[in-house]
Amino acid sequence: MIDDAIRVLAGDCTVIAENADREEYRGRVTTIVKPDNTVLVHDADGYQPVAWLTRADSVSSDRTGDFTLVAKKDTQTLRIAAHDQDGFAHYPTSAAGTPVGDCPDCGGALVRSSDVTCVSCGDRYGVPADAMIRDDRCDCGLPKMRVERGLAFSICLDRGCESLDAAVKEAFDREWDCPEQGCDGELRILRRGGLIAGCEHYPDCEVGFAVPAGVIDGECACGLPTFETASGIRCLDATCDRALDGTLEADSAADD
Numbered sequence: 001m002i003d004d005a006i007r008v009l010a011g012d013c014t015v016i017a018e019n020a021d022r023e024e025y026r027g028r029v030t031t032i033v034k035p036d037n038t039v040l041v042h043d044a045d046g047y048q049p050v051a052w053l054t055r056a057d058s059v060s061s062d063r064t065g066d067f068t069l070v071a072k073k074d075t076q077t078l079r080i081a082a083h084d085q086d087g088f089a090h091y092p093t094s095a096a097g098t099p100v101g102d103c104p105d106c107g108g109a110l111v112r113s114s115d116v117t118c119v120s121c122g123d124r125y126g127v128p129a130d131a132m133i134r135d136d137r138c139d140c141g142l143p144k145m146r147v148e149r150g151l152a153f154s155i156c157l158d159r160g161c162e163s164l165d166a167a168v169k170e171a172f173d174r175e176w177d178c179p180e181q182g183c184d185g186e187l188r189i190l191r192r193g194g195l196i197a198g199c200e201h202y203p204d205c206e207v208g209f210a211v212p213a214g215v216i217d218g219e220c221a222c223g224l225p226t227f228e229t230a231s232g233i234r235c236l237d238a239t240c241d242r243a244l245d246g247t248l249e250a251d252s253a254a255d256d
Protein backbone atom coordinates (compact mmCIF):
# COMPACT_ATOMS: atom_id res chain seq x y z
CA MET A 1 0.00 0.00 0.00
CA ILE A 2 1.00 3.59 -0.49
CA ASP A 3 1.72 4.90 2.98
CA ASP A 4 3.43 8.11 1.99
CA ALA A 5 1.14 11.08 2.50
CA ILE A 6 1.32 14.74 1.60
CA ARG A 7 -0.24 17.00 4.24
CA VAL A 8 -1.93 20.15 3.04
CA LEU A 9 -3.01 23.07 5.22
CA ALA A 10 -4.89 25.97 3.64
CA GLY A 11 -6.10 29.15 5.27
CA ASP A 12 -5.31 32.62 6.53
CA CYS A 13 -1.97 32.04 8.19
CA THR A 14 0.89 33.79 9.86
CA VAL A 15 4.18 32.37 8.65
CA ILE A 16 7.36 33.00 10.59
CA ALA A 17 10.69 31.92 9.18
CA GLU A 18 13.61 32.17 11.58
CA ASN A 19 17.24 31.59 10.87
CA ALA A 20 19.88 34.27 11.44
CA ASP A 21 17.08 36.79 10.89
CA ARG A 22 13.32 36.63 11.22
CA GLU A 23 10.75 37.05 8.45
CA GLU A 24 7.04 37.25 9.11
CA TYR A 25 4.28 36.95 6.49
CA ARG A 26 0.53 36.83 6.67
CA GLY A 27 -1.80 35.75 3.90
CA ARG A 28 -4.26 33.16 2.70
CA VAL A 29 -1.73 30.50 1.82
CA THR A 30 -1.43 26.77 1.27
CA THR A 31 1.25 24.82 3.10
CA ILE A 32 2.42 21.46 1.76
CA VAL A 33 4.35 18.99 3.91
CA LYS A 34 5.94 16.19 1.90
CA PRO A 35 6.74 12.72 3.30
CA ASP A 36 10.41 13.70 3.49
CA ASN A 37 9.42 16.68 5.72
CA THR A 38 9.98 19.28 3.02
CA VAL A 39 7.64 22.17 3.85
CA LEU A 40 6.46 24.63 1.19
CA VAL A 41 4.25 27.65 1.84
CA HIS A 42 2.55 28.92 -1.32
CA ASP A 43 0.70 32.18 -1.84
CA ALA A 44 -1.27 33.46 -4.84
CA ASP A 45 1.39 33.78 -7.51
CA GLY A 46 4.52 32.36 -9.06
CA TYR A 47 5.99 28.91 -8.70
CA GLN A 48 8.22 29.82 -5.83
CA PRO A 49 7.04 29.30 -2.24
CA VAL A 50 6.88 32.33 0.05
CA ALA A 51 8.75 30.30 2.64
CA TRP A 52 10.13 26.76 2.73
CA LEU A 53 12.31 24.31 4.56
CA THR A 54 13.80 21.41 2.61
CA ARG A 55 13.81 18.04 4.43
CA ALA A 56 13.24 19.38 7.92
CA ASP A 57 14.55 17.30 10.84
CA SER A 58 11.13 17.51 12.45
CA VAL A 59 7.64 18.75 11.66
CA SER A 60 5.15 18.92 14.50
CA SER A 61 1.57 20.09 14.55
CA ASP A 62 -0.62 21.41 17.33
CA ARG A 63 -4.37 21.61 16.95
CA THR A 64 -5.20 23.30 20.25
CA GLY A 65 -6.26 26.89 19.50
CA ASP A 66 -4.97 28.05 16.13
CA PHE A 67 -3.71 25.13 14.07
CA THR A 68 0.08 25.40 14.01
CA LEU A 69 2.81 23.57 12.15
CA VAL A 70 6.42 23.91 13.28
CA ALA A 71 9.29 22.65 11.14
CA LYS A 72 12.88 22.66 12.37
CA LYS A 73 16.21 22.02 10.72
CA ASP A 74 19.53 22.91 12.35
CA THR A 75 19.24 26.61 13.18
CA GLN A 76 16.17 27.17 10.99
CA THR A 77 12.58 27.20 12.17
CA LEU A 78 9.45 27.63 10.10
CA ARG A 79 6.20 28.26 11.99
CA ILE A 80 2.79 28.37 10.35
CA ALA A 81 -0.25 29.35 12.41
CA ALA A 82 -3.74 29.23 10.84
CA HIS A 83 -6.05 31.96 12.09
CA ASP A 84 -8.83 30.88 9.78
CA GLN A 85 -8.48 27.35 8.44
CA ASP A 86 -9.91 26.55 5.01
CA GLY A 87 -8.80 22.97 5.01
CA PHE A 88 -6.41 20.37 6.32
CA ALA A 89 -6.01 17.02 4.64
CA HIS A 90 -3.70 14.08 3.99
CA TYR A 91 -3.36 12.77 0.47
CA PRO A 92 -1.54 9.62 -0.64
CA THR A 93 1.50 10.40 -2.77
CA SER A 94 4.01 8.53 -4.92
CA ALA A 95 7.04 9.38 -7.01
CA ALA A 96 6.07 10.85 -10.39
CA GLY A 97 7.77 9.35 -13.42
CA THR A 98 7.44 8.30 -17.02
CA PRO A 99 4.49 5.92 -17.53
CA VAL A 100 5.82 2.46 -18.48
CA GLY A 101 2.74 0.19 -18.29
CA ASP A 102 0.09 -1.20 -15.97
CA CYS A 103 0.48 -2.96 -12.65
CA PRO A 104 -0.48 -6.65 -13.01
CA ASP A 105 -1.59 -6.72 -9.36
CA CYS A 106 -3.99 -3.79 -9.28
CA GLY A 107 -4.23 -2.30 -12.79
CA GLY A 108 -2.71 1.00 -11.63
CA ALA A 109 -0.15 2.94 -13.64
CA LEU A 110 3.51 1.92 -13.37
CA VAL A 111 5.86 4.88 -13.58
CA ARG A 112 9.61 5.04 -13.74
CA SER A 113 11.56 7.56 -11.72
CA SER A 114 14.69 6.01 -10.23
CA ASP A 115 12.71 2.81 -9.55
CA VAL A 116 9.52 1.61 -11.18
CA THR A 117 6.56 2.24 -8.86
CA CYS A 118 2.82 1.56 -9.06
CA VAL A 119 0.99 4.80 -8.28
CA SER A 120 -2.02 2.84 -6.98
CA CYS A 121 -0.71 0.03 -4.77
CA GLY A 122 2.83 1.30 -4.18
CA ASP A 123 4.58 -1.85 -5.47
CA ARG A 124 8.16 -0.95 -6.25
CA TYR A 125 10.79 -2.57 -8.44
CA GLY A 126 14.43 -1.52 -8.27
CA VAL A 127 15.88 -1.28 -11.79
CA PRO A 128 19.44 -0.49 -12.94
CA ALA A 129 19.89 3.16 -13.94
CA ASP A 130 20.78 2.17 -17.51
CA ALA A 131 17.82 -0.22 -17.97
CA MET A 132 15.32 0.54 -20.74
CA ILE A 133 11.74 -0.45 -19.98
CA ARG A 134 10.23 -2.35 -22.91
CA ASP A 135 6.70 -2.55 -24.28
CA ASP A 136 6.51 -6.34 -24.16
CA ARG A 137 5.55 -8.17 -21.02
CA CYS A 138 6.78 -11.06 -18.94
CA ASP A 139 4.42 -14.00 -18.28
CA CYS A 140 3.83 -12.48 -14.83
CA GLY A 141 2.29 -9.39 -16.45
CA LEU A 142 5.05 -6.89 -15.67
CA PRO A 143 6.88 -5.06 -18.44
CA LYS A 144 10.29 -6.39 -19.38
CA MET A 145 13.42 -4.29 -19.37
CA ARG A 146 16.47 -4.29 -21.58
CA VAL A 147 19.76 -4.27 -19.69
CA GLU A 148 23.17 -4.47 -21.36
CA ARG A 149 25.76 -6.47 -19.43
CA GLY A 150 27.96 -7.99 -22.09
CA LEU A 151 24.82 -9.01 -23.99
CA ALA A 152 21.51 -7.18 -24.24
CA PHE A 153 19.31 -9.05 -21.78
CA SER A 154 15.54 -8.77 -21.92
CA ILE A 155 14.23 -9.68 -18.49
CA CYS A 156 11.35 -9.06 -16.09
CA LEU A 157 11.31 -5.87 -14.00
CA ASP A 158 10.92 -8.03 -10.93
CA ARG A 159 14.24 -9.58 -9.96
CA GLY A 160 12.25 -12.14 -7.97
CA CYS A 161 10.71 -13.29 -11.27
CA GLU A 162 13.82 -13.19 -13.46
CA SER A 163 17.24 -12.38 -12.10
CA LEU A 164 19.71 -10.26 -14.07
CA ASP A 165 22.52 -11.74 -12.00
CA ALA A 166 21.49 -15.27 -12.99
CA ALA A 167 21.23 -14.31 -16.68
CA VAL A 168 24.67 -12.66 -16.72
CA LYS A 169 26.10 -15.58 -14.79
CA GLU A 170 24.68 -18.09 -17.24
CA ALA A 171 26.15 -16.14 -20.15
CA PHE A 172 29.59 -15.23 -18.82
CA ASP A 173 30.52 -17.27 -15.74
CA ARG A 174 34.00 -18.81 -16.39
CA GLU A 175 33.95 -17.28 -19.87
CA TRP A 176 37.15 -15.26 -19.43
CA ASP A 177 40.58 -16.14 -18.02
CA CYS A 178 42.08 -14.13 -15.22
CA PRO A 179 44.59 -11.71 -16.82
CA GLU A 180 46.89 -11.74 -13.78
CA GLN A 181 50.41 -13.00 -14.65
CA GLY A 182 50.91 -16.52 -13.30
CA CYS A 183 47.26 -16.97 -12.29
CA ASP A 184 45.42 -19.83 -13.97
CA GLY A 185 42.02 -18.79 -12.62
CA GLU A 186 38.83 -18.11 -14.50
CA LEU A 187 36.59 -15.13 -13.88
CA ARG A 188 33.35 -15.87 -12.04
CA ILE A 189 30.29 -13.64 -12.25
CA LEU A 190 29.30 -12.58 -8.78
CA ARG A 191 27.74 -9.72 -6.87
CA ARG A 192 30.11 -7.83 -4.61
CA GLY A 193 28.40 -4.47 -4.26
CA GLY A 194 27.79 -4.37 -8.03
CA LEU A 195 27.93 -7.19 -10.55
CA ILE A 196 31.57 -8.15 -11.07
CA ALA A 197 33.72 -10.62 -12.99
CA GLY A 198 36.17 -11.73 -10.31
CA CYS A 199 38.93 -14.33 -10.21
CA GLU A 200 37.91 -17.72 -8.81
CA HIS A 201 41.06 -17.74 -6.67
CA TYR A 202 39.92 -14.79 -4.56
CA PRO A 203 41.23 -13.83 -2.01
CA ASP A 204 44.62 -15.23 -3.19
CA CYS A 205 44.04 -13.34 -6.45
CA GLU A 206 42.16 -10.08 -6.09
CA VAL A 207 41.45 -9.46 -9.77
CA GLY A 208 37.87 -8.29 -10.23
CA PHE A 209 36.13 -5.99 -12.69
CA ALA A 210 32.69 -4.37 -12.53
CA VAL A 211 30.71 -5.67 -15.51
CA PRO A 212 30.14 -2.54 -17.63
CA ALA A 213 26.79 -1.42 -19.03
CA GLY A 214 27.34 -2.29 -22.67
CA VAL A 215 27.54 -5.08 -25.20
CA ILE A 216 30.71 -7.05 -25.93
CA ASP A 217 32.02 -6.14 -29.35
CA GLY A 218 35.45 -7.74 -29.50
CA GLU A 219 38.64 -8.61 -27.67
CA CYS A 220 41.14 -6.22 -26.16
CA ALA A 221 44.87 -6.63 -26.83
CA CYS A 222 45.12 -7.73 -23.17
CA GLY A 223 42.87 -10.73 -23.84
CA LEU A 224 39.79 -9.48 -22.00
CA PRO A 225 36.59 -8.58 -23.89
CA THR A 226 35.84 -5.03 -25.00
CA PHE A 227 32.44 -3.45 -24.43
CA GLU A 228 30.58 -0.94 -26.51
CA THR A 229 29.21 1.46 -23.90
CA ALA A 230 27.38 4.79 -23.99
CA SER A 231 30.74 6.53 -23.56
CA GLY A 232 32.64 4.47 -26.16
CA ILE A 233 34.59 1.24 -26.48
CA ARG A 234 36.37 0.07 -23.37
CA CYS A 235 38.07 -2.99 -21.95
CA LEU A 236 36.40 -5.06 -19.21
CA ASP A 237 39.31 -3.78 -17.13
CA ALA A 238 38.50 -0.05 -16.75
CA THR A 239 42.19 0.73 -16.09
CA CYS A 240 43.38 -1.01 -19.29
CA ASP A 241 44.13 1.42 -22.10
CA ARG A 242 44.96 -1.25 -24.68
CA ALA A 243 41.36 -1.41 -25.93
CA LEU A 244 42.24 1.72 -27.90
CA ASP A 245 45.52 0.27 -29.25
CA GLY A 246 43.66 -2.00 -31.62
CA THR A 247 41.68 0.85 -33.16
CA LEU A 248 44.76 3.06 -33.39
CA GLU A 249 46.66 0.28 -35.20
CA ALA A 250 43.71 -0.32 -37.49
CA ASP A 251 43.54 3.41 -38.23
CA SER A 252 47.25 3.74 -39.05
CA ALA A 253 47.07 0.57 -41.17
CA ALA A 254 44.25 2.17 -43.13
CA ASP A 255 46.38 5.29 -43.65
CA ASP A 256 49.29 3.33 -45.14
Ligand SMILES: [Zn+2]
Pocket residue numbers: 103104105106107108118119120121122123
Ligand atom coordinates in the same frame (compact mmCIF):
# COMPACT_ATOMS: atom_id res chain seq x y z
ZN1 LIG B 1 -0.38 -1.83 -8.35
Ligand SMILES: [Zn+2]
Pocket residue numbers: 138139140141142156157158161162
Ligand atom coordinates in the same frame (compact mmCIF):
# COMPACT_ATOMS: atom_id res chain seq x y z
ZN1 LIG C 1 7.97 -11.54 -14.52
Ligand SMILES: [Zn+2]
Pocket residue numbers: 178179180183184185199200201205206207
Ligand atom coordinates in the same frame (compact mmCIF):
# COMPACT_ATOMS: atom_id res chain seq x y z
ZN1 LIG D 1 43.40 -14.56 -10.81
Ligand SMILES: [Zn+2]
Pocket residue numbers: 220221222223224235236237240241242243
Ligand atom coordinates in the same frame (compact mmCIF):
# COMPACT_ATOMS: atom_id res chain seq x y z
ZN1 LIG E 1 42.33 -4.66 -21.99
